[in-house]
Each structure stands twice: as structure tokens, then as C-alpha cells.
Amino acid sequence: MHDKPVLEVRDLQVDFPGRHGTVTALSNVSLSIAAGEILGVVGESGAGKSMTGAAILGLLERPGHIAAGEILLDGRRIDNLPDHQMEKVRGREIGAIFQDPLTSLNPLFSVGAQLSETIRQHLPMTKSQARVRAVELLAEVGIPAPSERVNHFPHQFSGGMRQRVVIALALAARPKLIIADEPTTALDVSIQAQITALLRRLCKENGTAVMLVTHDMGVIAETADRVAVMYAGRLIEIGAVDQVLRAPSHPYTRGLMASIPALGARVERLNQIDGSMPRLDAIPPGCAFNPRCLSSGPRCRMERPDLVPTAHSTSACWLHAGGTA
Amino acid sequence: MLVFIIKRIANAAMVMLAVALLAFLIFRLAGDPVELMANEQMSQADRDNLREKLGLNDNFATQYARFVVNAAQGNFGISYRNNQEVLGLIAERFPATMELVLVATFISLVVGIPMGVITAIQRGKWYTESLQFLSIIGVSLPSFVVGILLILVFSVSLGWAPAFGRGDVVDFGWWSTGLLTSSGRAALILPAIALSLYQITLIMRLVRAEMLEVLRSDFVKFARARGIPRWRIHFRHALRNCLMPVVTMTAMNIGALIAFALITETVFQWPGMGMLFIQAVTFIDIPVMAAYLCIVSFIFVFLNTLVDIAYAVIDPRLRAR
Numbered sequence: 001m002h003d004k005p006v007l008e009v010r011d012l013q014v015d016f017p018g019r020h021g022t023v024t025a026l027s028n029v030s031l032s033i034a035a036g037e038i039l040g041v042v043g044e045s046g047a048g049k050s051m052t053g054a055a056i057l058g059l060l061e062r063p064g065h066i067a068a069g070e071i072l073l074d075g076r077r078i079d080n081l082p083d084h085q086m087e088k089v090r091g092r093e094i095g096a097i098f099q100d101p102l103t104s105l106n107p108l109f110s111v112g113a114q115l116s117e118t119i120r121q122h123l124p125m126t127k128s129q130a131r132v133r134a135v136e137l138l139a140e141v142g143i144p145a146p147s148e149r150v151n152h153f154p155h156q157f158s159g160g161m162r163q164r165v166v167i168a169l170a171l172a173a174r175p176k177l178i179i180a181d182e183p184t185t186a187l188d189v190s191i192q193a194q195i196t197a198l199l200r201r202l203c204k205e206n207g208t209a210v211m212l213v214t215h216d217m218g219v220i221a222e223t224a225d226r227v228a229v230m231y232a233g234r235l236i237e238i239g240a241v242d243q244v245l246r247a248p249s250h251p252y253t254r255g256l257m258a259s260i261p262a263l264g265a266r267v268e269r270l271n272q273i274d275g276s277m278p279r280l281d282a283i284p285p286g287c288a289f290n291p292r293c294l295s296s297g298p299r300c301r302m303e304r305p306d307l308v309p310t311a312h313s314t315s316a317c318w319l320h321a322g323g324t325a
Numbered sequence: 326m327l328v329f330i331i332k333r334i335a336n337a338a339m340v341m342l343a344v345a346l347l348a349f350l351i352f353r354l355a356g357d358p359v360e361l362m363a364n365e366q367m368s369q370a371d372r373d374n375l376r377e378k379l380g381l382n383d384n385f386a387t388q389y390a391r392f393v394v395n396a397a398q399g400n401f402g403i404s405y406r407n408n409q410e411v412l413g414l415i416a417e418r419f420p421a422t423m424e425l426v427l428v429a430t431f432i433s434l435v436v437g438i439p440m441g442v443i444t445a446i447q448r449g450k451w452y453t454e455s456l457q458f459l460s461i462i463g464v465s466l467p468s469f470v471v472g473i474l475l476i477l478v479f480s481v482s483l484g485w486a487p488a489f490g491r492g493d494v495v496d497f498g499w500w501s502t503g504l505l506t507s508s509g510r511a512a513l514i515l516p517a518i519a520l521s522l523y524q525i526t527l528i529m530r531l532v533r534a535e536m537l538e539v540l541r542s543d544f545v546k547f548a549r550a551r552g553i554p555r556w557r558i559h560f561r562h563a564l565r566n567c568l569m570p571v572v573t574m575t576a577m578n579i580g581a582l583i584a585f586a587l588i589t590e591t592v593f594q595w596p597g598m599g600m601l602f603i604q605a606v607t608f609i610d611i612p613v614m615a616a617y618l619c620i621v622s623f624i625f626v627f628l629n630t631l632v633d634i635a636y637a638v639i640d641p642r643l644r645a646r
């Protein structure tokens with residue numbers, strides 16, 4: 001892909017100063033997403049996926065802040081914008097979808113009111129124009145009888161339908177980038193596939209770049225074009241989905257792959273990686289994954305590997321960087 | 326739903342019966358009504374006559390039942406002091422107290438809600454911390470001290486507002502209002518502020534606590550992600566989700582304010598029910614005292630029951646069928 005990327009994150013570092021010293025929640029995160037491309041971001045809970053999304057949206061919880069690196073949207077730096085300018089970026093240029101559609105909507109306003117509010121916040125439209133647009137958006141995300149439903153309140157929608165409303169809200173001003181943070185995790189399994197398919201269709205139709213955060217490799221396989229794997233606040237592998245899924249090069253990615261049942265194959269039990277991810281204030285020296293890694297060697301315990309290109313993807317592992325662990 | 330409403334009303338009726346019993350006991354314990362009403366020249370026969378007429382020879386239960394039935398019809402007897410219908414006396418004073426209480430409630434909402442929002446969203450700034458601190462003083466200062474301070478500063482030193490009375494009033498049927506004359510409004514302002522001070526701090530603290538809770542919710546985070554400006558999120562999305570408990574507390578506290586008004590009315594010589602009650606106490610005017618107790622309790626219980634029922638009606642789980 002040779003297009004200029006819609007989103008470019010370079011060497012992002014996020015710090016949380018605290019009473020017991022500063023905790024670095026993200027470090028050296030670099031990624032980019034082109035128009036019409038879906039980048040899946042996977043990793044165990046606590047790996048820093050949501051944090052990456054929050055940093056891009058400028059919604060880090062205080063005292064968290066971007067300590068190093070830069071974030072570019074269409075080539076323009078947005079990581080250092082003051083809040084009132086960032087308000088014009090959020091919703092207008094970057095749309096967001098969060099995990100829980102049941103709590104993402106204000107219970108006291110009709111979905112039409114919330115859609116119109118978002119539309120008029122970003123686009124020069126009259127009330128009635130925004131109303132028409134709201135109905136179009138609801139139709140676009142597959143809500144039946146949209147001209148009726150626009151007057152309904154959130155509690156009158158099912159979980160799946162509410163997530164469609166949330167997607168409509170994220171799309172309201174036709175943003176260039178959508179950050180979807182586990183958009184299907186809170187939904188019934190039967191509905192998950194519909195929602196991811198909808199996201200994919202909308203992204204391809206509108207040429208929207210999507211960062212799809214999930215801890216489900218299956219969702220990545222079905223939806224994403226490229227995938228970034230995170231571990232303990234760092235990217236450890238990034239590459240095209242078919243390449244990474246076929247030939248994961250980082251031992252952690254391999255472990256994640258082994259934990260999803262292959263299609264059609266009968267599995268006796270899911271393989272989980274032994275151990276758990278370290279806390280941010282207790283990350284071991286060297287490669288953060290080395291205590292759990294089946295292939296680790298002495299070098300892994302002393303030096304941290306950088307991301308380097310391998311045959312199929314880019315990964316941070318001494319097995320590929322120096323040939324020896 | 327209907328069962329719930331009936332239950333609540335039955336509950337309220339029980340409470341009122343208990344209050345009536347208390348009021349009735351005051352009658353019995355405060356001494357012989359005949360002695361209190363009679364003058365020196367009355368003969369023993371006249372006294373016995375009066376005793377019979379007042380039904381004081383009947384047994385306790387009969388007298389109590391008669392008291393309840395009469396009270397339910399608004400008949401609280403004749404004032405010992407000036408031989409007027411007690412209900413008429415109270416009705417005459419009721420508008421003054423209600424006006425004071427409603428204006429105080431209005432002030433406490435208009436001042437307390439924005440203060441609650443600001444102390445929640447500007448948490449940690451020096452001015453919100455000082456507001457918080459001041460609010461503690463506001464809660465702990467006795468209201469007669471506040472009243473006297475207000476009089477000293479604004480009436481005595483500055484001469485901006487009168488220190489006592491109600492000013493000129495305009496009558497609408499049995500209701501008299503001071504809101505339509507400038508002297509009435511000027512007289513109202515200081516007592517209303519004195520009465521609202523405690524309520525302001527209560528509302529401010531409630532709004533602050535609710536706001537802090539709501540601001541943590543996902544829909545606020547999502548509204549930020551949609552690019553809705555901060556002030557709009559705070560004052561439209563978040564505040565609106567805080568108002569239910571505020572409305573509840575305000576409605577319930579109107580009863581409490583009527584009771585508190587007793588002190589404010591005394592300090593400012595405000596011709597309301599509270600003053601009437603204080604005068605009744607000094608003259609041991611039992612029927613007025615009993616009627617005041619019953620009427621204030623009734624307003625209290627009525628508002629509480631109304632709020633309870635309103636809650637059940639508004640609760641979305643019941644509304645959503």
C-alpha cells in the first residue's frame with residue numbers, strides 16, 4: 001500500500017506519574033493505518049490496547065499523558081492540540097466505538113437527539129437537515145424502520161441494535177478514522193459477526209481507516225487487513241493478517257494463535273499461554289515476554305529486542321533480530 | 326402498581342394517626358382545658374357544663390376518635406387566646422410561610438445546583454475547595470445566627486432591606502402575597518436567604534456527589550469521543566442525569582423547611598405559621614399548637630408519599646413494560 005496513511009503513530013509513549021514513581025503504560029508504539037484499511041489490535045487484557053486508542057483520541061485519563069512520540073492524522077500532528085481544538089477532531093475526523101453499547105448512550109435522550117447533536121456539532125446543518133441525516137445514518141447501519149426508531153430512547157433497543165446506533169454516532173460526521181475498542185465483546189456471540197461485518201462494509205464503502213481493538217483472534221481473522229499484537233504496553237508484532245496468521249513470528253503471537261480453535265478442527269482443549277502478563281510496574285528486564293516464553297535464551301533476559309522486519313511481518317524477538325536467543 | 330400506591334397511602338395514614346395521637350396527648354397532658362379556658366368568675370355549674378360540652382367526660386378512645394374525625398375535617402377547635410377558629414388563624418398565616426419556603430427553595434436550587442456542578446467539575450481548584458469549606462460552615466451555623474448576622478449587615482448597617490415584617494401584601498381570596506409589592510419583596514429577601522442557606526449546601530453537596538458519579542459513566546466518555554464540548558456534556562448530559570434525586574430531595578425537604586421556618590420567622594418577625602406557633606406556646610394555646618403539629622406533619626407526609634409514588638411511576642423498569 002503506497003497511499004499516505006490516514007493515521008500515523010510514531011514511538012508513542014504514555015506515562016502515568018504516581019505516588020510510587022512514574023508508570024510507563026505504553027512505549028515505542030508505532031503504527032499506521034491507510035484509508036479503507038482495518039488494522040486489528042490484539043493482546044491480552046491490560047496490554048495497552050485501549051490506552052493506545054485513548055491516546056489517539058486525546059482522552060487519556062489524568063494524570064496520564066503522552067510523554068514522547070507523535071500522532072499524525074492525515075499528516076497533521078494531533079497529539080499536542082489544545083483541548084478545544086481536539087474537540088473538533090473527535091467525532092469529526094476520528095469516530096469512536098466503545099465496548100459496552102448498553103452504557104455508551106445517554107439514557108435520557110432519544111437516539112435521534114444524540115445523533116442530531118453530534119451531526120450539528122460538526123457539520124453546518126439545520127435541525128431538520130440533521131434529523132433527515134440521522135434517519136439516513138440509522139438506515140445505513142441496518143436499523144429497521146429508522147424514521148420511527150429515531151424517536152426512541154436507548155432502553156427501547158436491544159444490545160446489538162444499540163451498538164448499531166453507537167456505530168451510527170461514530171459515523172455521523174464521516175470521520176476518516178474510526179477507533180473501535182472491543183465493539184463486540186459485550187454482545188451475544190450470534191450478533192458479534194453481524195456487527196463486525198457491518199463495520200467492515202462501512203469501512204470499505206466509505207474508505208474509512210479503522211483501528212479495531214479486540215482480544216479475539218477470530219475477529220481479526222475475519223475482519224482485519226493487518227494486525228498489531230501488543231504485550232505489556234509495547235507492540236511486539238505487526239503485519240498483514242494472512243501472513244501473521246499463517247506464520248506468526250513472535251512466540252507470543254504463536255501462543256495467541258494456538259489459543260483459538262482452528263476452523264473445522266476438533267479441539268480437546270484451548271492452549272493457553274502459561275503465566276500471566278506482568279504488571280506495568282514490574283516488567284522484567286530484557287524482553288517483557290521472556291518469563292513465559294518457551295524459546296527464550298540468555299539474551300532475552302538482558303536486552304530488549306526492537307521491532308525488525310522478518311520474512312512475513314515485523315516483530316520484536318531476538319530469534320529474528322540476531323538469529324539467537 | 327395500584328397495590329403499591331394503596332400501601333403507601335395506608336402507610337401515610339398510619340403516620341398521621343400517630344401524629345394525631347401525639348397532638349391529642351398534648352391536650353391531655355397540658356392540664357385541664359376547662360381551667361385554661363375558664364375565667365375567675367365562672368361558677369362550678371358553668372364549668373361542668375363546659376366540660377360536658379367539650380366532651381371531656383367521655384373515655385379516652387372516644388375523645389381521640391372525635392379529635393381525629395374533627396381534625397380530618399379541618400376542625401381544630403377554638404383558640405384559647407382569642408376565641409377564633411384555629412383553622413382560620415392558620416389559614417391566615419399559611420401563605421406567608423409557604424411564600425417564604427418556596428422562595429427559599431427557589432434560591433437554594435438556583436444557587437445550589439450550579440455550585441454543585443462547579444465544585445464537581447473543577448475539583449481540586451482553590452476556589453472550589455473554599456466553597457466546599459464554606460458549605461461546611463453553612464451547614465453548621467445555627468439559622469438564628471445567620472438571620473441575626475443578615476439583619477446586622479443588610480438592615481442595620483447598610484439599610485438595604487427591612488429587618489422585620491412582611492411589607493405590603495395583596496390578597497387573592499384567602500391567599501395573600503407579598504411578591505407583588507416592592508416592600509413585600511424587600512421584606513422577603515433576607516428571611517428567604519437565611520432559610521435557604523442550609524438547603525443550598527445540601528443541594529450543592531448532593532449535586533456534587535451525583536455529578537462525580539455520572540461523570541465517570543461511559544456515556545459521558547462516549548460523548549467526549551463524539552466531540553461534544555465539555556460545558557455541554559457537564560450541563561446537559563451529566564446534570565440532567567443528576568436531577569432526579571435533586572427534585573426528590575427538594576420536594577421532601579419542603580416539609581422540613583416549613584418546620585425550620587419557625588426559627589427564621591421568629592428572628593425576622595415574619596407573620597407566618599411558625600410565629601403563630603411560638604405565640605401559641607407562650608400562651609399555652611393548645612388547640613393552635615396541636616393544629617400546627619398536625620398540619621405541618623400532614624404536609625411532610627403528603628410530600629413524601631407523593632415523591633415515593635412519583636418514583637415508582639418514573640422508574641424506567643416499570644415504565645418500559
Ligand SMILES: Nc1ncnc2c1ncn2[C@@H]1O[C@H](COP(=O)(O)OP(=O)(O)O)[C@@H](O)[C@H]1O
Binds near residue numbers: 046
Ligand atoms: N488511570 C490509570 N493509571 C495507571 N495505570 C493505568 C490507568 N488506566 C489503565 N492503566 C494501566 O494501563 C494498562 C493498559 O490498559 P488498557 O489499555 O485498558 O488495556 P487493554 O489492552 O485491556 O485495553 C493496564 O495495565 C492498566 O493497568
Ligand SMILES: [Mg+2]
Binds near residue numbers: 046049050051181
Ligand atoms: Mg481495553
